[in-house]
Structures are given as structure tokens and as C-alpha cells.
Amino acid sequence: MKMRTLGWLGLFAGIAVVWACDGWSPDEGLVAGDTALSRPFETNFQADLVAYHGPAKGTHGRFDEEKEVERRRLAASEALLVELRRATDSWTSARREKLLRPVALHLASRVANQGGVYQLSPDGPWKLVVDRPEVVFPPRASQTLRYSEKDAQAQEAGYAEAIKHLPAEFRFYFRSLDYEGDDGALLCDELLALPAVQRAHLTAVAHYRRARLRMQLLDHAEKDDAAMRRALAAIRADFEAVGLAVKAGSPDVGGVVFAAQGWLAHLRCAVLPLPRLRALGEADLTLALRAYLEQRQGGEPSADDSIFHLLRAAARCDDFAECARDPEARRLMTAFLSGGGQPAQGPATFDLDGVVRHARAWLMALREAKVDFAADAVRLSALAYRVGDWDTCARTLRDAPAADPLAALLRARLDLRAGRSVAAAKTLGALLQPQARRFSLGVYFYDFADREHGANPAELPAYRFELSEAQAGQLAKARSELATLLLAQGRYAEALDHFYRTGQIKDYAYVAECVLNLAELKALVDRNWPEDAPTAKPTVKRLKYRIDDEPEECTPLPPAQAIRHLLARRLFRTGRVAEALPYYPAEVRPAVAHYLALFTQAEDKTKAKRVRADAYWRAALVLQELGDTTQFCDFGQDWTSGFDDSTDQEDKRPLHWHDVAGLPRVRVQPIGEEPDSLLAAPGPDELARVNVWIAANLARPDRAHRSSRYAVARLALKAAELLPDDDVAGSRILHYAGSLLKYMEPPAAQPYYRLLATRFKGTELGAAARRTHWFTALACEPDPDWIQKGR
Structure with a gap:
């Protein structure tokens, strides 16, 4: 016989739950040009299942699933012990203690070996407990035991002997x-061959x-x-x-x-x-x-997953005829394929071509079964759109509810494909209008009922308590697509507003940085995004789920803060720091105000040179502390320590600062010539504005807009230039500033090296620079009092 030590687990079975996908990501839109407008719509199969049949009973949260097997092991073990006690009621207590305890220990050790804890009453194994408090009956003092490998051999021997004497x-x-x-x-x-009376249990x-x-x-x-x-x-x-x-x-x-x-x-x-x-x-x-x-x-708990696997198995082999004939199977298969047939976790069930192929086969099966598409018009319209059957999509949409968000999205998309962009924008605008007051920023989605966890509802996005997640996602998608259409029509302020409310971070930043001029952006922010009123901190922290992010402990940002901060950074980059101050987040304003005071003093030519140098140096250190908070631009060149793989040469050069794909270039230079990528192409005015931005920021980039190291180094250089030759403070400042840039961009550090090796050659750092022809490796922690101490 082939032994199987864990065979007792065959008493129960379950399949891991697969989580349904949300089907929408906030980073769609312009991030890939305007190709998002050609993407199909995916619904949420799990949400549809709940809508059709109500919430499943007895389901557990995703973090409880790993304990489900232990629960089942425990329930099965306890049930067996109950029957064993009933079958041995006529035994003496001593005999039961001698024979039943080894059996209970055997089962309990199997449970505990999986990480659990079990309890036994002193006079019999009446109750097992795993990782949770339980009342042990009869109510006697109980002992808590953990599985120990050293006890295994003795327990197994006792168990083998005990079962010989059982019924x-x-x-x-x-x-x-x-x-x-x-x-x-x-x-x-x-066992089953025994007389019925001998197998009653x-x-x-x-x-x-x-x-x-x-x-x-x-x-x-x-x-x-x-x-x-x-x-x-x-x-x-x-x-x-x-x-x-x-x-x-x-x-x-x-x-x-x-x-x-x-x-x-x-x-x-x-x-x-x-x-x-x-x-x-x-x-x-x-x-x-x-x-x-x-x-x-x-x-x-595994029922939802079993349904998912059944539908997936049928779809994989295009076994659709039976499902097409049955109303309930038909409705669920349509929802499954409309959701892309993809679980929220794990690898995709089908690749993109596979989804289209199976959806096309399903639509064909429905036609062969003479199914009326009006019965599930919205989902079937979405499938027809996915396979590129525009005529079927349009016909089926005639029977879809006018107020359904997905139906409105599909109607707008068909208008857009037909060249009716104004009509498409009107359709999406009409869909969003009733939600205008309650559809908030749309960046944060919560995984549980925040009200039950002590959160203040005023701190949460308004629609969290007004709309289902499926509706919220569809309305967010509608707002995103409307923004793209408005952008193509030259309605930049409206487009930015919609992108921002939908949480399209890259897209609203593209409009705010690359399309609108500074005066237009400031007017928009002043008009639509006044400073948020201060709010009390939340009483508890809670898990946040960005649809496209990993969870982390956080609280929501105030709705207007991000766009006001972007305006502040643009104003700072043009030298309008005083004007930028009220737009910075409240927590950094004191530091920015301190920088402004120091910089103003440094620029005052009526002051002594050493006073001005000291102010420049202190301003540099304030900027160093603030990092990229003051002037960072969301677009521009990126820096990497890697090498240029675009060449076949064996001796590859370091890439360092380089242009990157994506916005804004992809908007004005779309990838490929497919019509789908030109559904909402930029107009002449947008093209002109973006090309001006590219010429100023990519052809002749200011590195300080992408790394605060450059801004810090420039202020330090100004400070050193005002100090006398061979000033120790000046040498330290130049060494520190050059060290900020010497690895990131060696040519940019050359002016600092040359000044250190010439005007400050009499200092220790200057002499070392002349000797090594570069900055020394000596660490030099900045001290704000260097200049004052050098008097």
C-alpha cells in the first residue's frame, strides 16, 4: 500500500478565490498618446455577479482566504471527534482517555503542524482550537499545546495502537x-460493507x-x-x-x-x-x-471562483452553444467576456487577441441561438465594440438605457469614430452633469467601509457613498475621455479640469505644464481651485487603494493641493517666488518664505559681498532641504546610471540625461499611423504650443527643473564668487556643490572645479583639486555657518 500521511485532508476541498478586475486604470488617456480612445471597455464580472444574484453568503475578505483551509481542517476534525465520542458513550472514562486522546492528538497535531494552536481539556479531547479563542466543553481547565516535531514519533505510535481498538x-x-x-x-x-447498524456514524x-x-x-x-x-x-x-x-x-x-x-x-x-x-x-x-x-x-467561499472557472473553461474552447441556450448561463458568460475574462490577481486568462477571438465566437453563438440582444444590450454592445463590429454595437445600443454610463461611453465612442467629436463630447457631458456635485477628485478608492472604521466622511471622496465602484469607474472613464475630446477641440482649461478631477496625473500635468501658458494656468487655478479649507487630521489611518497602486498607509490629499502646487512650481521657475508662495502646500510655505527672504537679501547689491554670499549659501541649503518641492517639472529629460542600449557598439556610453518616451512628444508625434491613434489628435494651436515647450525644455533643457541639485549648486556658486580668493569657506562651498554634480553630469561640475583650482588653490581643498585634476573623495558635510565662521 502507498502511504499518504496527509490523506485525512481529503475530507474537505476548496478552490482559491480569484478576485474580479476593476477594468479601468486612472493612468489611461494621454499617457499613450490618445490611443486610450481606441481601447475596449471592460466591465467588472464580480460586480455583475453580485448585481444579478446578490452578495455571496459566508464569503471572507481577501486577507482571510489563507485561513479558510485551517477552518475546514478544524471543523472536520471536530466533527469526527464528536461522532467518535457518541460511538463510545458506553466506554469507561479511563478507556476513552486511553484510546480517544491519541486520536485527538493525531488530528490536532496535523492542524497545528500547519501553524495552528490546539487545546485539549484534561479529561478528553472535547474541542480543538486553531488560532482563535474557543470555549472548551466541559468547562475544565484546558491546556494549550503546540505541535512539536520531537513528539511526532510517540504520537504516531500511540495513534496507530489506539485505532486498532476503535469501533x-x-x-x-x-x-x-x-x-x-x-x-x-x-x-x-x-467500511460500507459493514451492516448498517455498525456504520451508523x-x-x-x-x-x-x-x-x-x-x-x-x-x-x-x-x-x-x-x-x-x-x-x-x-x-x-x-x-x-x-x-x-x-x-x-x-x-x-x-x-x-x-x-x-x-x-x-x-x-x-x-x-x-x-x-x-x-x-x-x-x-x-x-x-x-x-x-x-x-x-x-x-x-x-469558493463558489464565485468555481463559476469563474466554469465560464473560463467554456470560453477557452469556444464551447458556447449550451450557454447560449440557457438564459442564466448566457447572462453570466456575457458578463465574463465583457469583463475581459481576467482575474484581478494572477496572470491574464487570455491575451488580447484571445479575448477578441472568444468574444467574436460568443456573439456568433448567440446569433445561431437566435438570441435577442436587447435583453443584455449594454454588455453585448461592449462586446461588439471590442471585436470591431461597429454596426452591431450601434444597433444594440438603441435598446440600452439612456442613462447607463457604459452605454453613453459607447455612443460617444461611435460618434468619435464617425468624426462627430462635438456630438461625442456632448454625450459625455450630459452623462456627467447629474454627477457634477457628488463626483469628487476620483483618485482614491477604499477597500472597505470607511465609516465603520472611524473615518470622517467629510475627508473622503464624495462619490464613495453615492456611487458603486463600477459606476464610479465608468464615470471616471467618461470624464477622462471627455477631457481628451475637449483638449483636441482646444478647450484646454475644461480639459485640464476634467483630467484633474479624474486623477489623470500625467494628463492634467501635460495640459498645465506644456499647453497652457502661465497666465492661463494661474487664472484657471484662481477661478476653479481655491485653497482648501484646513481640516482636522483623520482619527484613524486606513488602507488606501489607488486602482493602479499597491496599498499603503495614507490619508487623502486635499483636492486642490496638487494643481496649486504645480502652479507654484511654474511660478518659481520663472523667478516669481513671492507670487508662488500662497500656492505651495501649507507645510512647506515657511521654508519657501525663508528661502525668499535669503534670496532677496543675496540679490541686494547694496549689501556687503560677504553678507550676500552668506545669504546665497543659506538659501542653497534651504533648497537642498526642500528638494524637488520648489520647482520640479513633471516632464523633461530623465537621468539614469545605465548605458545606452540603442547602439550595437561594444563600448557603450553612459546614458545619463536622456529624452524619454511619452508625453509631451507622444502627443504631437503619435506612434504609428493607425487611425485608432488619431481619434482625438491635437489641433494646430495645441501642436504649436507643445512644440514651443519642447524646444525650450527638451532641446535646451534646464536641469534644475528636473533635479534640485542643479539649483542648489548654482546658488552655492554665486556665494563662492562673492568671496575673496583662498577663502576656506569658499573652497568648502565649491567642493560641496561640485560633488553634487560630479557623478550626475561631470561636464556640469567643471565650472566648480575650475574656480576651486584657480581662485582657491591656496586652500587644502583647492590644492587637492589641482593635484588630482578633480574633486577629492573627501566627504564635506555642509555647514550653514561656514561663511560666518571664516571671518
């Missing part, structure tokens, strides 16, 4: 738990156990069709016998009746590849789907 049905059952396949099934055969669970063991053999069985049909029939008969046995009085140990219904569904759709089940005449997807829906309402 026959328990003896056969516990022995079967240590074997797999035919060996375990033969022991179940012996385990008849149902023995049928369940035997069916599960025989099912394992199907995974690698090479049977002809007739033999496979017989094997499936025998397994099905055992699962059906579970319910009959319970009706006849056998205990439902560990909920095997409910579990058996799920496995009966599994036999009809997934126990073998679906084409093989079809060939055997064993497939019945609609029956399986109804069973999974019943299990879903019965509290089975």
Missing part, C-alpha cells in the same frame, strides 16, 4: 485517511471519502470512453449517496452533503477537460452553474 467503522475510516487512491478506496469499501462521510479518492485517479487515468463513463458514474453515485445517507439518519460529518453538491457540479464541468466531457456525454454546464449558484447562497 470498526472508525477503524476503517481512520486507516483510509493515511492512504490515497485505490488503497484508501478499498478501506472505504470495507460514518456512512455519509465514507461515501464522500470514497468518491474523492476515486476522483483523484481520474487525473492520470488512461481509460477508454466506456471505462471512463463507468468511473464517472461510480463517483457520481457515491456523491449522490451522501445526501441519501444523511436523510436516512447518518450524521452530516463536516458538512459533506453540501460539499458533495459542489463536487457533483465539478463532475459535470471540470473533472476532465471540457472537450473530453463533451465527447463522453457527461458535460452539463447549466446544471453545474445552477449548483454553484446554490452553493454561493449557501455560504461556500
Whole structure:
């Protein structure tokens, strides 16, 4: 016999839950030019399932799923012990203690070996506990034990001896738990061959156990069709016998009746590849789907996942005829494909071409079944759009609700493809108008009910309590597409406003930095985005989920802060620091004001040179502390320590500062000539504005706009230039400033080196620079009092 030490786990089964995808990412839009307008729409299959059948009962959050197996192990072990105690009620307490305790220890150690903790009362294993408090009955002092490897051998020996003296049905059952396949099934055969009175406690669970063991053999069985049909029939008969046995009085140990219904569904759709089940005449997807829906309402945590896998299996082999004929299967298959057939976690089910291919086959199956598309007009319109069947999409949309967000998106997209961009913008604007007051910034989505966790509703996006997440995503998509259309029409301020409200970070920054001039941007911010009123800090921290980000502990930013900060940085870059001050976030204004005072003093030529130098140096250190907060531009060249891989030369040069793909170039120089990438192409005015920006910021870039090191170094250079020759403070300042740039851009550090090696050659740092022809490796921590100390 082939031993299987964990065979007892066959009493329960489950499939990991796959999370449904949201189908929309805030970083769509102009990030890839305007090609987002050619992307298909994906709905949320999990949200559709809830809308059709209500929330599933008994489901757990995603962070509880890993404990589900332990819960089931515990429930099964406890149920077996309950029946064992009932079967041995006539035994003396000493005999029960001698024989039942080793059995309980054996089962408990298996649970604890998976990371759990178990408890036993001193006079009998009445209750097992795993990772949670439980009342132990009878109420005696209990001891908490942890599994220990050193005890394993003794426990196994005690268990093996104890089961020899158990009632026959328990003896056969516990022995079967240590074997797999035919060996375990033969022991179940012996159990079920006992007279009914001798298997009163385990008849149902023995049928369940035997069916599960025989099912394992199907995974690698090479049977002809007739033999496979017989094997499936025998397994099905055992699962059906579970319910009959319970009706006849056998205990439902560990909920095997409910579990058996799920496995009966599994036999009809997934126990073998679906084409093989079809060939055997064993497939019945609609029956399986109804069973999974019943299990879903019965509290089975894996039911949603089972439904997903059933639909995925049918779609993979384009097995659509049966689903097309059944109304419920038809509705769920449409929702599955409309959602892209993709789980939220893990690899995609299909590649993009696969989704289109399966969607096209599904639409064909519906036509062959003479299905009226009006019954599910919105989802079927989305599928028709995905496969490029514009006529079917337009016809089906006639039956879609006028106020449905996805239907409005599709109508606008069809108008756009037909060259009616004004009509498309009007459709999207009409969709958004009723939501104008309650649709907030749209950047943050929360994974749980914030109100229940002590959050102040005033601090949360307004629509969190007004709209479902699916609606919020569709309205955000509508706002994003409307912004793109308005941009193409030259309505820049409106486009920026919509991009910003939707959380399109790169897109609103593109309009604010590269399209609008400074006066236009300032007027827009002053008009539409006044400073946020101060709010109290949240009473608790909570998990934030950006749709496209990993979770992190945070609180929402005030809605207007980001765009006001962008304006402040633009004003700073043009030298209008005093004007920029009120637009900075409140927490950095004191530092910016301090910088402004120092810089104003440094620029005052009536002051002594050393006073001005000291002010320049202190201003430089304030900028160093502020980092990129003061003047960073979202677009421009990037720096990397890597090498240029665009050449085939073996001796590759460091790349360092280089142009990057994306905005703004991709907007005015779209990739490829496909019509889809030109649905909302920029007009002549936008092209002219962006090309001016490119000439000023990419052809002749100011590095300080992308790295604060350059701005700090420039102020330090001004300070050193005002100091006398061979001033120690001047040498230190130049060494520090040059060290900021010597690795990032050696040519940019040359002026600092030359000044240090000439005017300050009499200092230690200057002499070292002349000797090594570069800055020394000596660390030089900046001191704001260097100049004052040098007097």
C-alpha cells in the first residue's frame, strides 16, 4: 500500500478565490498618446455577479482566504471527534482517555503542524482550537499545546495502537485517511460493507471519502470512453449517496452533503477537460452553474471562483452553444467576456487577441441561438465594440438605457469614430452633469467601509457613498475621455479640469505644464481651485487603494493641493517666488518664505559681498532641504546610471540625461499611423504650443527643473564668487556643490572645479583639486555657518 500521511485532508476541498478586475486604470488617456480612445471597455464580472444574484453568503475578505483551509481542517476534525465520542458513550472514562486522546492528538497535531494552536481539556479531547479563542466543553481547565516535531514519533505510535481498538467503522475510516487512491478506496469499501447498524456514524462521510479518492485517479487515468463513463458514474453515485445517507439518519460529518453538491457540479464541468466531457456525454454546464449558484447562497467561499472557472473553461474552447441556450448561463458568460475574462490577481486568462477571438465566437453563438440582444444590450454592445463590429454595437445600443454610463461611453465612442467629436463630447457631458456635485477628485478608492472604521466622511471622496465602484469607474472613464475630446477641440482649461478631477496625473500635468501658458494656468487655478479649507487630521489611518497602486498607509490629499502646487512650481521657475508662495502646500510655505527672504537679501547689491554670499549659501541649503518641492517639472529629460542600449557598439556610453518616451512628444508625434491613434489628435494651436515647450525644455533643457541639485549648486556658486580668493569657506562651498554634480553630469561640475583650482588653490581643498585634476573623495558635510565662521 502507498502511504499518504496527509490523506485525512481529503475530507474537505476548496478552490482559491480569484478576485474580479476593476477594468479601468486612472493612468489611461494621454499617457499613450490618445490611443486610450481606441481601447475596449471592460466591465467588472464580480460586480455583475453580485448585481444579478446578490452578495455571496459566508464569503471572507481577501486577507482571510489563507485561513479558510485551517477552518475546514478544524471543523472536520471536530466533527469526527464528536461522532467518535457518541460511538463510545458506553466506554469507561479511563478507556476513552486511553484510546480517544491519541486520536485527538493525531488530528490536532496535523492542524497545528500547519501553524495552528490546539487545546485539549484534561479529561478528553472535547474541542480543538486553531488560532482563535474557543470555549472548551466541559468547562475544565484546558491546556494549550503546540505541535512539536520531537513528539511526532510517540504520537504516531500511540495513534496507530489506539485505532486498532476503535469501533470498526472508525477503524476503517481512520486507516483510509493515511492512504490515497485505490488503497484508501478499498478501506472505504470495507467500511460500507459493514451492516448498517455498525456504520451508523460514518456512512455519509465514507461515501464522500470514497468518491474523492476515486476522483483523484481520474487525473492520470488512461481509460477508454466506456471505462471512463463507468468511473464517472461510480463517483457520481457515491456523491449522490451522501445526501441519501444523511436523510436516512447518518450524521452530516463536516458538512459533506453540501460539499458533495459542489463536487457533483465539478463532475459535470471540470473533472476532465471540457472537450473530453463533451465527447463522453457527461458535460452539463447549466446544471453545474445552477449548483454553484446554490452553493454561493449557501455560504461556500469558493463558489464565485468555481463559476469563474466554469465560464473560463467554456470560453477557452469556444464551447458556447449550451450557454447560449440557457438564459442564466448566457447572462453570466456575457458578463465574463465583457469583463475581459481576467482575474484581478494572477496572470491574464487570455491575451488580447484571445479575448477578441472568444468574444467574436460568443456573439456568433448567440446569433445561431437566435438570441435577442436587447435583453443584455449594454454588455453585448461592449462586446461588439471590442471585436470591431461597429454596426452591431450601434444597433444594440438603441435598446440600452439612456442613462447607463457604459452605454453613453459607447455612443460617444461611435460618434468619435464617425468624426462627430462635438456630438461625442456632448454625450459625455450630459452623462456627467447629474454627477457634477457628488463626483469628487476620483483618485482614491477604499477597500472597505470607511465609516465603520472611524473615518470622517467629510475627508473622503464624495462619490464613495453615492456611487458603486463600477459606476464610479465608468464615470471616471467618461470624464477622462471627455477631457481628451475637449483638449483636441482646444478647450484646454475644461480639459485640464476634467483630467484633474479624474486623477489623470500625467494628463492634467501635460495640459498645465506644456499647453497652457502661465497666465492661463494661474487664472484657471484662481477661478476653479481655491485653497482648501484646513481640516482636522483623520482619527484613524486606513488602507488606501489607488486602482493602479499597491496599498499603503495614507490619508487623502486635499483636492486642490496638487494643481496649486504645480502652479507654484511654474511660478518659481520663472523667478516669481513671492507670487508662488500662497500656492505651495501649507507645510512647506515657511521654508519657501525663508528661502525668499535669503534670496532677496543675496540679490541686494547694496549689501556687503560677504553678507550676500552668506545669504546665497543659506538659501542653497534651504533648497537642498526642500528638494524637488520648489520647482520640479513633471516632464523633461530623465537621468539614469545605465548605458545606452540603442547602439550595437561594444563600448557603450553612459546614458545619463536622456529624452524619454511619452508625453509631451507622444502627443504631437503619435506612434504609428493607425487611425485608432488619431481619434482625438491635437489641433494646430495645441501642436504649436507643445512644440514651443519642447524646444525650450527638451532641446535646451534646464536641469534644475528636473533635479534640485542643479539649483542648489548654482546658488552655492554665486556665494563662492562673492568671496575673496583662498577663502576656506569658499573652497568648502565649491567642493560641496561640485560633488553634487560630479557623478550626475561631470561636464556640469567643471565650472566648480575650475574656480576651486584657480581662485582657491591656496586652500587644502583647492590644492587637492589641482593635484588630482578633480574633486577629492573627501566627504564635506555642509555647514550653514561656514561663511560666518571664516571671518
